[in-house]
Amino acid sequence: MRSLLKFDLNHLRGDIYGGLTAGVVAIPLALAFGVASGLGPIAGMYGAIIVGFFAALFGGTPTNVSGPTGPMVVVLAGLFASLSGDVGLILTAVMLAGAFQIVFGAVGFGNYIRLVPYPVVSGFMSGIGVIIIILQFDALFGHDAPAGTLSALAYIPTALSDINMAALTVGVVTLAVAYAWPTRWGVYVPGPLAALITGTVLSLFLPVMPILGDIPSGLPSLHLPVFDQSAMMLVIEAAFILAVLGSIDSLLTSLVADNMTRTRHDSNKELIGQGIGNTVAGLFGGIAGAGATMRTVINIRSGGVTRLSGMIHSVVLAAVVLGVGSVASYIPHAALAGVLFKVGMDIVDFSYLKRAHRGPRWDLVLMALVLGLTVFVDLITAVGAGVVLAALAYVKQVAKTQLDELTSRPFTEATPEERAILDRLGKQVTIFEFGGPLSFGAAADVGHHVRERYKNATHSIILDFNRVPFMDVSAARAVETIGCDAAKAKKTIYIVGMAPQVIETLSSLGADCCLPGDAHFATRLEALEAIDGRSQITEAGGRGSSDKPLKPASAVA
Template sequence: MKNEWFFTGRYKDYSFDNFRKDLVSGLIVGVIAIPLGMAFAIASGVKPEYGIYTTIIAGILISLCGGSKYQIGGPTGAFIPILFGIVATYGYSNLLIAGFLAGIILFLLEIFKLGNLIKYIPRPVTIGFTTGIAVTIFVGQIANFLGLSGVESKEYFHENLIEIFSHIQTINFYSIFTAIISLVIIILTPKIAPKVPGPLIGLIISTVIAAIFYPSQVATIGTTYGDIPNTLPQFSFPEITWEKIVMLLQPAFVIALLGGMESLLSAVVADGMTNSKHNSNRELVGQGIANMVTPLFGGIPATGAIARTATNIKTGAVSPMSGIIHGIVVLLVLLLFAPLASNIPLASLAPILMVVAWNMSATKVFLHVLKTKTGDSLVLLVTFLLTVFINLTVAVQFGLLLAFVLFVKRMGENVITAKALPNHEHKNKKMDTSVVTDSRDCPQISIYNVEGPLFFAAAQHFTQSIMNTINYKPKVLLLRMGNVPYMDTTGEERLANIVQDFSKHGIVLISGIQSQPKNLMKKTGLYDLIGEECFFEHTGEAINYALTRLDVNKCLGCKHFAFNECKKLSKGEIGELQIAKHEAAFAKMGK
């Protein structure tokens, strides 16, 4: 593992043939990444060259330092709404600081081994905000697709819709024609020639047609954002103050969370395609380093790109060298052909982002979860709507909170506390809740099955279930807790109240208790309060002990017949002397 950190172990037995394969895949992915990098940057509210810088620097660093052999890193569509919101609210310079802080957060996640926590984010939350992001991206490109003029990008979804409708009369049919050409080529190319990068071909052909047949009739990158410089990005350390850190910490956490999730998901997809296994914590290190370094050169936040990673694998990549080559290819294109990129119409870029949005929308899964009409459906819908109409930060926070509340509610409802008695018709006298009836329920021994985690959400139900049914004050309360995997201090406190209340007139026995609840009870002193002699591994042993605590006089004439001994006790055939002998024998066994 140490060798891998110094990049030697990852290239063991690396051959020229491997390099040739990586070179081909790196060239192809690099060409694909160029239009995407510019499009993502523009949609995020920054200049297109910043997307190119991110593709170069983050792409190389993620491949060098990451935990997946096939990961391709760079700007992605998932970041667009959050980055645009940060730029609109705080400005581009503060976006760089937020990206830098996000890199530190990702790095710290690895140091404290917290990377796996990202995997516990509920699926409805991820589907909800991913689909919300897709809708935001798609709608954000309508103005460029239609060639609308005078449209100002707003922070909120409904404001952007108002802008579009208020400027609908400025439609440019040259832009629509250009966009349709680009869109058709993007859609048809994978079907006709799967190995040819459709977005690049669509971009080039639509740009050439626009330049030849109707120059100056459509808005281009150059006319809107200025020429793209064909120079290397300049190093500049952002001015970081404590006030800015506090102000940008929340969006930085969202960037880190989203980046970590997407990079790990991309790595998992790569594992499935190659039958390999990535290193999750190391992947977060790579993402952290890339996001700390990239802002120093003007780049925006980056993460693992699922589509580009899949393309990298399909085109024959065998090592991280393909990702490094992909960054170098983008760098060479920047140095040699950047001025030509200034002539690209915005209408040519719009379909690229619209297709990206469609592919990331997870429409089928979204509708499937929605149709279940469960708590997950509510989490999904709320997260989606908040992502679209407010922002991703609020959506993720509220979605996680709602998912947690619903989870706690479901877990609380799953705790079962029900009376049980031995089923005489079963050969092993199995404990059964269905045999308890008004005519068969021992007045002196109450046995309860307790199943599920006994925590704060279930504690009140647990208490009420028992206290409401033992008002007749039986002599013995036996709690079968073999199916209680966890108990918190709230559950322990409610159980202690029951023990204290019941101990005034009887005794509490517990059978089959698991290690976590037992250890907690020892720490709080409840174990000693109940008494070690009142804990049993098996219910049968507990029942035998409970029978020694009976008032045999109350058994005379009883017709409940809950236990095998009940018929003899009812007839007085088992007296106190025999019960005492039974108790002595039990005590001799060490119980």
């Protein structure tokens, strides 16, 4: 705790300016995300303040600015619809999500979340962007959007038949300003804030349209967890989804911050900080948040260097909350929809989609599949299916590479001494070199490949394990099959370079039952010399005509 309270004040000026700028940018987004979640604009502000402050204080990425983000709001909006707006249960889900994230960080899960393949991340992030866009159409047309992506999508024709032209005008102008606002002006007034102000001012001169209305201000009240047995499974499921998506979102933002600052974040510490922030946010009526990429980038570009910048961002928002209610009540829903529409467009991974056709076809298919599942099914199914399919595709590719190596490598990389003996022996010997740890994907077919290759060999088979440091059960059973098939075919097996750990694994599983115990060699050359010596004895009509190999003098145990 003492280390947490030690702040680096050498960059105080940059941290203050970075925090102020990020705080101003966060105002319209926090209000918009609060409305989109169903809990109201003040819940978005509370979430931005609390998550932003505690994630900065306890997190592992000094320049991260945290707050409500698109992925979190999509889940909260779905939960709001499923629980019929029960605020107590929704905030309980936010608290549980924070607890899950603390556990993720404590057990080191942060090191694995970053292993999610890029097409999966791109697919579900783009899907979230599409969901946010779909949810804004009805508000742009001056209607209250029904809860749920599919319901909002189905309602669009109805909204089109009765368009509130004043709301549509405000929404389109807000969106246009958000896109057209010059970057150099953003140093003084951020684009999202300028767009929101423009849309709000314009709405004052147009006919009536839906607005935010009265917004409570002041300090938040305490919300203790609520436990309802009939809804707990839904709450726990939503909390887990929030925790996973928030963790991925935060760590992706941390990677962006690392690239900009040439530093390296602490993934597990970052998850703990995010978890503490979300737990406290739920206790005080705030929506869940995560590391926010746009706000983090703005913070860094404005001079933010240490965690003070993220905490100052929260202090700015807290000051605004104390007096924002009367002003923010006039903000039209259409203006917020315009801001969120751009947020959704920014989340869609257009940079990958433009180049996807040049890369592996499977990655594009995977990205499209995850995107579709995200929009039309749910986020956890999309991420789970994407990770499983990506892993299976990778295992298949590794297995193919290992099986190809099994066929080509021994003959293309033989030493001159080995080549001389191989030329002399001809088809009397077949060599199999296993390229690294034998994956379970390759284990299923390796027996067939070995049988196909040794069927023309007269006597001997060399199994080279020099590059196999360990072996799992699938690989061990594959080796057992090779040994037993060779024994039935009356082929003599010579084993090269088998590591003690591999020997122990085979022995423990009884998978060495068909492998000769007296034919272990340290090198492939020694095994070839033993086979060559045996061949010469056989040709001379000596006692070496037996199928049993000679025990090598330099055999390894």
